[in-house]
Amino acid sequence: AKISGKGSFRLFSQSLSQEAQSYFHVGAHIREAIDLDEFKVYYQPTVNARTGDINGMEALLRWRSSRLGRFVMPDEFIPVAEQLGIIIPLGEWVLRRACSQSLNWLELFPNLRLSVNLSARQFSDPALVSKVEQILQETGFPCGSLDMELTENVLVKSEDRAVEVMNNLVRRGIGISIDDFGTGYSSMAYLKSFPVRRLKIDRSFISGIPEDKGDLAIAEAVVTLAHSLGKEVVAEGVETAEQMRILGSIGCDVLQGYLFSPPVPHDRFDTLLSGGPIR
Ligand code: C2E
Ligand code: CA
Ligand code: CA
Ligand code: CA
Numbered sequence: 001a002k003i004s005g006k007g008s009f010r011l012f013s014q015s016l017s018q019e020a021q022s023y024f025h026v027g028a029h030i031r032e033a034i035d036l037d038e039f040k041v042y043y044q045p046t047v048n049a050r051t052g053d054i055n056g057m058e059a060l061l062r063w064r065s066s067r068l069g070r071f072v073m074p075d076e077f078i079p080v081a082e083q084l085g086i087i088i089p090l091g092e093w094v095l096r097r098a099c100s101q102s103l104n105w106l107e108l109f110p111n112l113r114l115s116v117n118l119s120a121r122q123f124s125d126p127a128l129v130s131k132v133e134q135i136l137q138e139t140g141f142p143c144g145s146l147d148m149e150l151t152e153n154v155l156v157k158s159e160d161r162a163v164e165v166m167n168n169l170v171r172r173g174i175g176i177s178i179d180d181f182g183t184g185y186s187s188m189a190y191l192k193s194f195p196v197r198r199l200k201i202d203r204s205f206i207s208g209i210p211e212d213k214g215d216l217a218i219a220e221a222v223v224t225l226a227h228s229l230g231k232e233v234v235a236e237g238v239e240t241a242e243q244m245r246i247l248g249s250i251g252c253d254v255l256q257g258y259l260f261s262p263p264v265p266h267d268r269f270d271t272l273l274s275g276g277p278i279r
Pocket of ligand 2: 058
C-alpha cells in the first residue's frame with residue numbers, strides 16, 4: 001500500500017506540474033498572440049424565426065496560432081485566459097474589434113444586434129462598465145444595438161452585485177442575454193430580479209429535437225417562461241430544417257446554428273448580409 005501510495009503521489013504531482021506548466025505556456029502564448037495580432041473575431045448570424053432574415057450576429061473569438069500552426073478553438077484557450085486573468089484585456093479587444101467591424105453593417109441594416117460574450121472574470125472586474133462605455137464611445141457603436149451574453153453561473157455568484165452591474169449596463173441601453181440557459185445552477189428566482197432581455201436555450205437541449213421528447217418539453221417550457229416574463233428566446237445550435245420548423249412552431253423568436261451559417265470571418269459576413277434571407 002505504501003509503495004502504491006508513493007507511486008500515485010509521484011504521478012499526481014507530476015501531472016499537476018505538467019498542468020501548471022502547460023497553463024503557464026498557454027498563458028504566455030496568449031499574451032504574445034495579442035501582440036502578434038493572431039486573434040480574429042468571427043461572426044455567426046442569428047435569424048428572425050418568423051421571417052428568416054438575419055437580425056444580428058454573435059462575435060466569437062478565433063485564434064490562428066503561428067507557433068502551433070493551427071486554429072486553437074475557444075474551448076481550449078478561454079478557460080486558461082479566464083484562469084490567468086488575460087481574459088480581461090482579451091475581452092476588451094474582442095469588444096472593441098467587434099464594435100468597430102459591425103458599425104458598417106449597422107449603417108446598412110440598423111436593426112441588427114451585436115452579441116458579445118462576457119466571462120465571469122470580466123463581469124467581476126470593477127472597471128467593466130467604464131471600459132465598455134469607453135469602447136462604445138471610441139468606436140461610435142450605438143449602445144442600444146449591443147447585447148452582452150452571460151452564463152447563469154456568473155449570475156448566481158453574487159446576486160446583489162450582479163444586479164447592480166447589469167442595471168448599470170442596461171441603463172446605458174445595453175441588453176443582457178443569459179447564455180447556455182438551462183445548464184447552470186440556476187434558481188428560477190433570478191429571472192425575476194435580473195434585468196435580462198433574452199434567454200438562449202443551450203444547444204444540448206436543441207440537439208435532441210425532434211427525437212428526444214424531454215428536450216422538446218424543456219424548450220417549450222423555456223419559451224413559455226421567457227415570454228410570460230417578457231423576454232425573448234433564442235435557440236442556439238439549430239442544425240436541421242426540422243429543428244427550425246419545430247422551434248418556430250413552439251414560439252422561439254430567434255434561431256442560430258450551422259443550418260443558417262457557422263461563424264464566419266468579417267468579409268464573409270458581408271456577403272451573408274447582402275444575400276437576403278439565408279434559409
Ligand atoms: P457559446 O457562447 O455558447 O457559443 C456558441 C458555440 O457554439 C460557438 O462555439 C459556435 O461556433 C458553436 N455553434 C454555433 N452553432 C452551432 C451548431 O449548429 N452546432 C454546433 N455543434 N455548434 C454550434 P465556439 O466559437 O467554439 O465557442 C465556444 C465557447 O467559447 C462559446 O460558447 C463561449 O462560451 C466561448 N467564447 C467564444 N468567444 C468568446 C469571447 O470572445 N469571449 C468569451 N468570454 N468567451 C468566448
Ligand atoms: Ca454565447
Ligand atoms: Ca451558448
Ligand atoms: Ca457554450
